[in-house]
Structures are given as structure tokens and as C-alpha cells.
Amino acid sequence: MKHNFGAGPCILPQEVFKQASEAVINFNDTGLSILEISHRSKEFEAVVAETESLIRDLLSVPQNYSILLLQGGARQQFAMAPMNLLKEGGKSAYLDTGSWASYAIKEAKNFGSVEVVASGKENNYTIIPKDYTIPTDVDYFHYTSNNTIFGTELFDIPNSPVPLVCDMSSDIMSRKIDVSKFGLIYAGAQKNIGPAGLTIVIVNNDLLGKTGRTIPSVFDYQSHINAKSMFNTPPVFSIYVAMLNLRWLRLKGGIEEIERENIVKSRTLYEEIDRNPLFRGPSAVEDRSRMNVTFVMENPELESEFLALAQKRDLVALKGHRSVGGFRASLYNALPISSVHLLVDVMQEFEENHK
Amino acid sequence: MKHNFGAGPCILPQEVFKQASEAVINFNDTGLSILEISHRSKEFEAVVAETESLIRDLLSVPQNYSILLLQGGARQQFAMAPMNLLKEGGKSAYLDTGSWASYAIKEAKNFGSVEVVASGKENNYTIIPKDYTIPTDVDYFHYTSNNTIFGTELFDIPNSPVPLVCDMSSDIMSRKIDVSKFGLIYAGAQKNIGPAGLTIVIVNNDLLGKTGRTIPSVFDYQSHINAKSMFNTPPVFSIYVAMLNLRWLRLKGGIEEIERENIVKSRTLYEEIDRNPLFRGPSAVEDRSRMNVTFVMENPELESEFLALAQKRDLVALKGHRSVGGFRASLYNALPISSVHLLVDVMQEFEENHK
Ligand SMILES: Cc1ncc(COP(=O)(O)O)c(C=O)c1O
Ligand SMILES: Cc1ncc(COP(=O)(O)O)c(C=O)c1O
Ligand SMILES: [Mg+2]
Ligand SMILES: [Mg+2]
Ligand SMILES: [Mg+2]
Ligand SMILES: [Mg+2]
Incomplete structure (x- = not known):
């Protein structure tokens, strides 16, 4: 999948x-x-x-x-x-x-x-x-x-x-x-x-x-x-x-339920971006989107290697928009939280690989 | 079907x-x-x-x-x-x-x-x-x-x-x-x-x-x-x-082949409309469309009965546009000639029923 x-x-x-x-x-x-x-x-x-x-x-x-x-x-x-x-x-x-x-x-x-x-x-x-x-x-x-x-x-x-x-x-x-x-x-x-x-x-x-x-x-x-x-x-x-x-x-419970899930999904990913020393989120914290989570690497030379690992783990379409670069994880309603967990795992795996 | x-x-x-x-x-x-x-x-x-x-x-x-x-x-x-x-x-x-x-x-x-x-x-x-x-x-x-x-x-x-x-x-x-x-x-x-x-x-x-x-x-x-x-x-x-x-x-042979088929399909239907004493085509013969064949009944009171028979024989969407009435058989590229033959059969069955 x-x-x-x-x-x-x-x-x-x-x-x-x-x-x-x-x-x-x-x-x-x-x-x-x-x-x-x-x-x-x-x-x-x-x-x-x-x-x-x-x-x-x-x-x-x-x-x-x-x-x-x-x-x-x-x-x-x-x-x-x-x-x-x-x-x-x-x-x-x-x-x-x-x-x-x-x-x-x-x-x-x-x-x-x-x-x-x-x-x-x-x-x-x-x-x-x-x-x-x-x-x-x-x-x-x-x-x-x-x-x-x-x-x-x-x-x-x-x-x-x-x-x-x-x-x-x-x-x-x-x-x-x-x-x-x-x-x-x-x-x-x-x-x-x-x-x-x-x-x-x-x-x-x-x-x-x-x-x-x-x-x-x-x-x-x-x-x-x-x-x-x-x-x-x-x-x-x-x-x-x-x-x-x-x-x-x-x-599934309408807007109220999906909003709750969207808060959890985006918080899970932003927490890893903040915690993980290899990654960084460029957007002002108070304006961070729940739908499109943009992030970059502290060392941009590692970006293509990270994308390749993500691809290997079946995480697709993570490349940032061509006008911005870096990564973009869109967490729309239908994306399950399990996909976010897997992305976080891969970010941590990547961190391990570069210790 | x-x-x-x-x-x-x-x-x-x-x-x-x-x-x-x-x-x-x-x-x-x-x-x-x-x-x-x-x-x-x-x-x-x-x-x-x-x-x-x-x-x-x-x-x-x-x-x-x-x-x-x-x-x-x-x-x-x-x-x-x-x-x-x-x-x-x-x-x-x-x-x-x-x-x-x-x-x-x-x-x-x-x-x-x-x-x-x-x-x-x-x-x-x-x-x-x-x-x-x-x-x-x-x-x-x-x-x-x-x-x-x-x-x-x-x-x-x-x-x-x-x-x-x-x-x-x-x-x-x-x-x-x-x-x-x-x-x-x-x-x-x-x-x-x-x-x-x-x-x-x-x-x-x-x-x-x-x-x-x-x-x-x-x-x-x-x-x-x-x-x-x-x-x-x-x-x-x-x-x-x-x-x-x-x-x-x-x-299937491109435009040349489909045009040949479209000519046969529309001719087959117009011939029946002309031959069958119950039906009549309102369009000028030289301007008859190959794609949308419109026809009416000489006796409009029979139209709903004909539609019902057609429906029973699995011929659908034959009702004419609401602004025109009567019938419209659209014979677009994907409609097989067998569907036209069946329509002709049903028109003849209807003629028999009203002899
Ligand atoms: C916020 C926003 N506005 C407008 C558009 C353009 O939409 P469309 O491609 O349907 O014209 C997009 C497309 O992604 C968008 O994200
Ligand atoms: C000849 C012709 N022009 C225009 C239209 C309108 O097309 P649309 O509904 O895509 O705007 C139709 C629709 O059937 C049509 O047959
Ligand atoms: Mg960080
Ligand atoms: Mg924008
Ligand atoms: Mg006739
Ligand atoms: Mg018209």
C-alpha cells in the first residue's frame, strides 16, 4: 500500500x-x-x-x-x-x-x-x-x-x-x-x-x-x-x-471528528520536525498549516537521499512544490494517521543513519 | 445489457x-x-x-x-x-x-x-x-x-x-x-x-x-x-x-471506419422510420443527423406506449428532448449496430401490435 x-x-x-x-x-x-x-x-x-x-x-x-x-x-x-x-x-x-x-x-x-x-x-x-x-x-x-x-x-x-x-x-x-x-x-x-x-x-x-x-x-x-x-x-x-x-x-463523525484527527496528525508531524535535528519547518509556528506541512533539511544536500528512502518505504509525493523546494506532506482528511506515523518513523530512521 | x-x-x-x-x-x-x-x-x-x-x-x-x-x-x-x-x-x-x-x-x-x-x-x-x-x-x-x-x-x-x-x-x-x-x-x-x-x-x-x-x-x-x-x-x-x-x-480503424459504421447505423434507422407507417422523421431528409435521429409518431397518443415497450426491451433514453417531444435515438460512435437492429425490431413489433 x-x-x-x-x-x-x-x-x-x-x-x-x-x-x-x-x-x-x-x-x-x-x-x-x-x-x-x-x-x-x-x-x-x-x-x-x-x-x-x-x-x-x-x-x-x-x-x-x-x-x-x-x-x-x-x-x-x-x-x-x-x-x-x-x-x-x-x-x-x-x-x-x-x-x-x-x-x-x-x-x-x-x-x-x-x-x-x-x-x-x-x-x-x-x-x-x-x-x-x-x-x-x-x-x-x-x-x-x-x-x-x-x-x-x-x-x-x-x-x-x-x-x-x-x-x-x-x-x-x-x-x-x-x-x-x-x-x-x-x-x-x-x-x-x-x-x-x-x-x-x-x-x-x-x-x-x-x-x-x-x-x-x-x-x-x-x-x-x-x-x-x-x-x-x-x-x-x-x-x-x-x-x-x-x-x-x-x-465518520463529520467536521468535528475530522478536525480532531487533523489536529493530531499535523501535531504529530510538526513535533517530529521540531525534535529531529535534521529537519526544520520554515513557516511561522502560529501560522502552520494542518493540511500542508512544509519542511526542509538543515543540510539540503541530504534531501534527495531522504526522498529516496521515503520512496522505498512507499511514502509518495513528498517533494515540495517546485517554487519552494524541500518537502511537503499534505495531510488531507483521507490520509490515515498511520501514514503520518510511518513518515515519522522514516524521519527517525534517517536520523539514525546519519548519526 | x-x-x-x-x-x-x-x-x-x-x-x-x-x-x-x-x-x-x-x-x-x-x-x-x-x-x-x-x-x-x-x-x-x-x-x-x-x-x-x-x-x-x-x-x-x-x-x-x-x-x-x-x-x-x-x-x-x-x-x-x-x-x-x-x-x-x-x-x-x-x-x-x-x-x-x-x-x-x-x-x-x-x-x-x-x-x-x-x-x-x-x-x-x-x-x-x-x-x-x-x-x-x-x-x-x-x-x-x-x-x-x-x-x-x-x-x-x-x-x-x-x-x-x-x-x-x-x-x-x-x-x-x-x-x-x-x-x-x-x-x-x-x-x-x-x-x-x-x-x-x-x-x-x-x-x-x-x-x-x-x-x-x-x-x-x-x-x-x-x-x-x-x-x-x-x-x-x-x-x-x-x-x-x-x-x-x-x-477500430479511426474516423474512416467509424464514419462507415455511422452511415450504416443511421441509414438503418431512418429507413425503418420512413417505411414504418406509425413513425415519421421531422427533419429535412438532406439535413438528417447521423448522430441524433429524431422521430415522432403519426399518432402522438401512442408515444408513451412505444416508450414503455422500448424500456421493456432494455432500450433506454429514447425520449426526445423536452423542448421537442417525440423520440431521439442518439447513435454515437460507441453504440453498436446491434442496438439499432433491436430498436428497429421493436418498432416493427409495435407496428404488428397495432395492426
Ligand atoms: C489554495 C488554492 N487555490 C487555488 C488553486 C488552484 O486550483 P485549480 O487548479 O483548481 O484552479 C489551488 C490548487 O492547488 C490551491 O491550492
Ligand atoms: C451541440 C451542442 N452544443 C453545446 C452543448 C452544451 O454543452 P455543455 O453542456 O457541455 O455546455 C451541447 C450539449 O449537449 C450540444 O449538444
Ligand atoms: Mg528540527
Ligand atoms: Mg500558496
Ligand atoms: Mg414512416
Ligand atoms: Mg440543437
């Missing part, structure tokens, strides 16, 4: 793979593959409805918020968020905490003016800036709750005088959040929700239809709300697998 | 379902599911490269054309085509041959002026207009090669003084086309290419970068070309299944 520490697309529960594999042959005893059923069949409409209701229940999404199952990834939301919320000639504010945040900023500039309230860039994004003021004359304030590449996470929802927009791609469903504090939440599914090819949008209906700009129908949240995520052919299989995965999460 | 006449998502070859199902458990002997592998792994980069090269070979796509594997469906291309090709303040021309064509027209109006050169609307879209002139002062001419809902198909590529843009969602890969005559071809994958969640774009590179408008990066074909369809996380599984399906098509 492989231990998959990949940053996304990432590990999902083994029983989800098994159920998904079966549905590719025979979906719900229809005698048809999930890949060939009509998105407008009653069987698939039930899948969409259940997926939406699982998200609503797990995150306690208030009734005046819509939940959309879209395509295009989080990067498409970098454009759709301003298209739908930024008034014609309006202003937005962004917090720059990493690569994805800065891409979101760049894309938003196509739609209006953007004030970057603070940036972690000069600290190589190892720290999340906390000392900033959100202007009151902007249409929204955007931040990234978890910085997948740099391994930092923003746990406290900022107090904001304007609607909050959040890219939760890499920590949605990993911990409790108060959805009612947000105007818009979006996430690429390919971490804690399901496979690639699906994007989740949770939006406060009251914020829509106020920009004064023309929004092409396919980019207008309202079109997708009106059509119950069937404005066009949805990514059928990705939605189905997301439903299986969210069922698994609910069965 | 079910005989799936669905209009898309639709039947794919049984061996593709089998291989896809296996890869959900163990992809390429990696010990990982296709759903959990990194899109940046060398194994998946090989899948993208092979999918692209299968499309290039099967359709003889010239080297100066890019092939993109995107998300968002054909409806997103209704917006992206004008964004990328229509000059700021420019004009485009469209042929209105059905529901999808008219949605494309509506979306294009968000980006500039649109001249509709002809419309089949007054004929309830049963005929494809042929008597029109494409203006020379437009940035492109857009048409829909196959009208999925109404069951008409445009076989002769129009002679055009301006770049041709074509929505080939429902007949791509079904017959030979000369790609070099087009500026841009797009298609939702969920008919002859693969499962839902993937969109194919084939674009002449020379046409790009000339609009003078700002294109948000995620909607700019050039971003996706530069990133080899990895500008953001691609729909991994849909691409993988598309690759399997296109391998199947090549193995």
Missing part, C-alpha cells in the same frame, strides 16, 4: 475508490455506467441533491446561501468572484499570503481596482500578515484560508466591514468554519471534497445582481443557481465521487 | 468502462488510484500528451493548431470563443440552426455585435438554412455542425471569407473533417470523446492575440496553450477516459 502525501489531486478514502470503481461498471443497479447516464436522469439529479445537502449539513450552510457544483477550478473563481461581486468601476481588497493569493489578485485586476492590504511576500510567505486594515469602501475582501504551496493557514476569520470572499481550496471540510461570516466561499474539489474537475461555490444570495456589469451567462452565479447546477452538463463523475467522499466524512 | 440511446453523457465502449473502473483502483500499476495521482506526475503528463496526440492523429490536426483539454463545457466556449476572437468593437456572424446555436448567439452578444446570417427557427429548426452570405467584415463565422436536440447536421463545410468557428460537440470524431478549414473548433467531450467534465478546443494559433481586449488569464486560450492544458488542475479522470476511448477508436 502506498502512502499518498500529494497536495491535490490527493488521496481519498479507499472505500470511496472501491464504490467509484464499481459505479463505473454499474451505477446504482441501473445496468449503466455512471459515465454514460444522463445528467438529467432522476438518478443523477438525486446525486446532485445529496451532494448539495451533504455540503449544507457538514458546514451548516445557512438557507440564504446557494451551493453550486461547477467546473473550471479555483482559478476560474479568481475571475468569477470579481465578475459577480465587484461593481462596475468598483474596488476590492485582497490579502496576499502566497502564490494562489497573488494569482487571484492578478486576475481580479482585470475587473476593477485591487488594494492589497498586506503581503507575506517579503517574508517568502512563511508568515501570514496580521497587521492590516480592511477598507470600508471596497466591494469585498478576499483571502486564502490555506496556502497549499507555502504551508501556512489562516485560522481566525478576519473581522471585516465588507463581505468576505475566501479561497478555501485546500482546507475546506478540514475544520469548523462559520459560513455565515462569508459572502462567498469557493474551492477546487481536488483536496478534501473529491477528484479534480469539480469546483464548489457557496454564496450568499443577497450579494448577487448588484455589480451593474454584464456578466456572460455561463459566468453568472445566478444562472447556475437558477439551473440548480445544471446550467450546462455538470462533471457527473466528479460530483458522484464527491458525494461518496462526503458520505464517508459524515459517517 | 442495456442499449443506451442517450444524447450525452452517452454510451462509451464497454472495454473503456472496464479499463476506467480498474484505473480507479490501480492506475498504470502505480498502486494509486487515477483519482489521487498528481496532475503533474510523469504518468499523468503522459496521459495528456497521448490524448492530445490521438486527437491530432485521428483528425489530422495541422501542426499550427493547438489542442486544449479544458473544463466548463461547450457553453463556456460560447463565451470564450468571442472573448478570444472577436475584436474590441468588432462584429461576428452566426448561423442559427437550433437551441445550442441560439444560446451561442445570445452569449456572443455580451462581447460585440452579432449578425445572424440565417435562422431555421421559423421552420422549427427542421431545416438547415443554406441560402445566406457570410459578411466579409466580421471577425469570424460561427455554426453548429450537429444540432443535438433537433436532429439535423451540416455536412458541407461552408465556404467562408472569414475564419470558421464551429461547435462540434455532438458530431466530432464521427466523420472526416478538414480541420485546416477552421479557425476554431470546440466540443464538450460527453458524446464521442469521453465522459462529461472535459471540453476540447482546437485552435489555429495564428488567430490569437489580435482582439485588443483584455482577456482574464483563465479564459485566454494562450494561457492554456502555454501551460499545455495545465494552466490549472485539469479534469484528470475525464481526460484519462477520453484517452482510453480514443485509443479504442484508433484501434
Whole structure:
């Protein structure tokens, strides 16, 4: 068995793979593959409805918020968020905490003016800036709750005088959040929700239809709300697998239980990084991500040897993002604690080897 | 075994379902599911490269054309085509041959002026207009090669003084086309290419970068070309299944062989529709689609009885689109001729029952 520490697309529960594999042959005893059923069949409409209701229940999404199952990834939301919320000639504010945040900023500039309230860039994004003021004359304030590449996470929802927009791609469903504090939440599914090819949008209906700009129908949240995520052919299989995965999460105890596990998993690994004299975590301790644990070696020349040992022990996808180097262990919901224990063992084995 | 006449998502070859199902458990002997592998792994980069090269070979796509594997469906291309090709303040021309064509027209109006050169609307879209002139002062001419809902198909590529843009969602890969005559071809994958969640774009590179408008990066074909369809996380599984399906098509003899089969399949069914006194085909004979065969009953009161008999004989998804009524038998590449024979048998059985 492989231990998959990949940053996304990432590990999902083994029983989800098994159920998904079966549905590719025979979906719900229809005698048809999930890949060939009509998105407008009653069987698939039930899948969409259940997926939406699982998200609503797990995150306690208030009734005046819509939940959309879209395509295009989080990067498409970098454009759709301003298209739908930024008034014609309006202003937005962004917090720059990493690569994805800065891409979101760049894309938003196509739609209006953007004030970057603070940036972690000069600290190589190892720290999340906390000392900033959100202007009151902007249409929204955007931040990234978890910085997948740099391994930092923003746990406290900022107090904001304007609607909050959040890219939760890499920590949605990993911990409790108060959805009612947000105007818009979006996430690429390919971490804690399901496979690639699906994007989740949770939006406060009251914020829509106020920009004064023309929004092409396919980019207008309202079109997708009106059509119950069937404005066009949805990514059928990705939605189905997301439903299986969210069922698994609910069965296991929901967000409360998974958050407890995620705290234990990440603490276990950070403790070893701190204890082990060969390793070091670059992120500020108070901003350390529970989802993406980044670490480097005190002696970078040993990194490839460590990776080779890890590979030999069936620990895969531990290489850090190409823009950062070192290692990244992504500890998403489906990664079992036993995989973390094995990683810690291998770090200790490596320490022994170099005594 | 079910005989799936669905209009898309639709039947794919049984061996593709089998291989896809296996890869959900163990992809390429990696010990990982296709759903959990990194899109940046060398194994998946090989899948993208092979999918692209299968499309290039099967359709003889010239080297100066890019092939993109995107998300968002054909409806997103209704917006992206004008964004990328229509000059700021420019004009485009469209042929209105059905529901999808008219949605494309509506979306294009968000980006500039649109001249509709002809419309089949007054004929309830049963005929494809042929008597029109494409203006020379437009940035492109857009048409829909196959009208999925109404069951008409445009076989002769129009002679055009301006770049041709074509929505080939429902007949791509079904017959030979000369790609070099087009500026841009797009298609939702969920008919002859693969499962839902993937969109194919084939674009002449020379046409790009000339609009003078700002294109948000995620909607700019050039971003996706530069990133080899990895500008953001691609729909991994849909691409993988598309690759399997296109391998199947090549193995079976490619476009030439499948076109031959598609001609036989559609002719077999149209002959029965014409012969059988209970049924009638509404589309103009010369414009009859090979992919979506629409037909009605002379006595509409019998339609639900016929549907029930078909269902009993395991023929599924024969109901016509809700906007048209009657029946629609979609005969996409993967539908075996034996399914068409069975449908013909059931039509004859029904005729016997009503003698
Ligand atoms: C925080 C965050 N935002 C955005 C993205 C981009 O998502 P996508 O590739 O689906 O566009 C990622 C991808 O990993 C991410 O981690
Ligand atoms: C010809 C044609 N164009 C466009 C579409 C819309 O495609 P999508 O649902 O992927 O946006 C369809 C869907 O069936 C179609 O048949
Ligand atoms: Mg980051
Ligand atoms: Mg240490
Ligand atoms: Mg149509
Ligand atoms: Mg007849």
C-alpha cells in the first residue's frame, strides 16, 4: 500500500475508490455506467441533491446561501468572484499570503481596482500578515484560508466591514468554519471534497445582481443557481465521487471528528520536525498549516537521499512544490494517521543513519 | 445489457468502462488510484500528451493548431470563443440552426455585435438554412455542425471569407473533417470523446492575440496553450477516459471506419422510420443527423406506449428532448449496430401490435 502525501489531486478514502470503481461498471443497479447516464436522469439529479445537502449539513450552510457544483477550478473563481461581486468601476481588497493569493489578485485586476492590504511576500510567505486594515469602501475582501504551496493557514476569520470572499481550496471540510461570516466561499474539489474537475461555490444570495456589469451567462452565479447546477452538463463523475467522499466524512463523525484527527496528525508531524535535528519547518509556528506541512533539511544536500528512502518505504509525493523546494506532506482528511506515523518513523530512521 | 440511446453523457465502449473502473483502483500499476495521482506526475503528463496526440492523429490536426483539454463545457466556449476572437468593437456572424446555436448567439452578444446570417427557427429548426452570405467584415463565422436536440447536421463545410468557428460537440470524431478549414473548433467531450467534465478546443494559433481586449488569464486560450492544458488542475479522470476511448477508436480503424459504421447505423434507422407507417422523421431528409435521429409518431397518443415497450426491451433514453417531444435515438460512435437492429425490431413489433 502506498502512502499518498500529494497536495491535490490527493488521496481519498479507499472505500470511496472501491464504490467509484464499481459505479463505473454499474451505477446504482441501473445496468449503466455512471459515465454514460444522463445528467438529467432522476438518478443523477438525486446525486446532485445529496451532494448539495451533504455540503449544507457538514458546514451548516445557512438557507440564504446557494451551493453550486461547477467546473473550471479555483482559478476560474479568481475571475468569477470579481465578475459577480465587484461593481462596475468598483474596488476590492485582497490579502496576499502566497502564490494562489497573488494569482487571484492578478486576475481580479482585470475587473476593477485591487488594494492589497498586506503581503507575506517579503517574508517568502512563511508568515501570514496580521497587521492590516480592511477598507470600508471596497466591494469585498478576499483571502486564502490555506496556502497549499507555502504551508501556512489562516485560522481566525478576519473581522471585516465588507463581505468576505475566501479561497478555501485546500482546507475546506478540514475544520469548523462559520459560513455565515462569508459572502462567498469557493474551492477546487481536488483536496478534501473529491477528484479534480469539480469546483464548489457557496454564496450568499443577497450579494448577487448588484455589480451593474454584464456578466456572460455561463459566468453568472445566478444562472447556475437558477439551473440548480445544471446550467450546462455538470462533471457527473466528479460530483458522484464527491458525494461518496462526503458520505464517508459524515459517517465518520463529520467536521468535528475530522478536525480532531487533523489536529493530531499535523501535531504529530510538526513535533517530529521540531525534535529531529535534521529537519526544520520554515513557516511561522502560529501560522502552520494542518493540511500542508512544509519542511526542509538543515543540510539540503541530504534531501534527495531522504526522498529516496521515503520512496522505498512507499511514502509518495513528498517533494515540495517546485517554487519552494524541500518537502511537503499534505495531510488531507483521507490520509490515515498511520501514514503520518510511518513518515515519522522514516524521519527517525534517517536520523539514525546519519548519526 | 442495456442499449443506451442517450444524447450525452452517452454510451462509451464497454472495454473503456472496464479499463476506467480498474484505473480507479490501480492506475498504470502505480498502486494509486487515477483519482489521487498528481496532475503533474510523469504518468499523468503522459496521459495528456497521448490524448492530445490521438486527437491530432485521428483528425489530422495541422501542426499550427493547438489542442486544449479544458473544463466548463461547450457553453463556456460560447463565451470564450468571442472573448478570444472577436475584436474590441468588432462584429461576428452566426448561423442559427437550433437551441445550442441560439444560446451561442445570445452569449456572443455580451462581447460585440452579432449578425445572424440565417435562422431555421421559423421552420422549427427542421431545416438547415443554406441560402445566406457570410459578411466579409466580421471577425469570424460561427455554426453548429450537429444540432443535438433537433436532429439535423451540416455536412458541407461552408465556404467562408472569414475564419470558421464551429461547435462540434455532438458530431466530432464521427466523420472526416478538414480541420485546416477552421479557425476554431470546440466540443464538450460527453458524446464521442469521453465522459462529461472535459471540453476540447482546437485552435489555429495564428488567430490569437489580435482582439485588443483584455482577456482574464483563465479564459485566454494562450494561457492554456502555454501551460499545455495545465494552466490549472485539469479534469484528470475525464481526460484519462477520453484517452482510453480514443485509443479504442484508433484501434477500430479511426474516423474512416467509424464514419462507415455511422452511415450504416443511421441509414438503418431512418429507413425503418420512413417505411414504418406509425413513425415519421421531422427533419429535412438532406439535413438528417447521423448522430441524433429524431422521430415522432403519426399518432402522438401512442408515444408513451412505444416508450414503455422500448424500456421493456432494455432500450433506454429514447425520449426526445423536452423542448421537442417525440423520440431521439442518439447513435454515437460507441453504440453498436446491434442496438439499432433491436430498436428497429421493436418498432416493427409495435407496428404488428397495432395492426
Ligand atoms: C489554495 C488554492 N487555490 C487555488 C488553486 C488552484 O486550483 P485549480 O487548479 O483548481 O484552479 C489551488 C490548487 O492547488 C490551491 O491550492
Ligand atoms: C451541440 C451542442 N452544443 C453545446 C452543448 C452544451 O454543452 P455543455 O453542456 O457541455 O455546455 C451541447 C450539449 O449537449 C450540444 O449538444
Ligand atoms: Mg500558496
Ligand atoms: Mg528540527
Ligand atoms: Mg440543437
Ligand atoms: Mg414512416
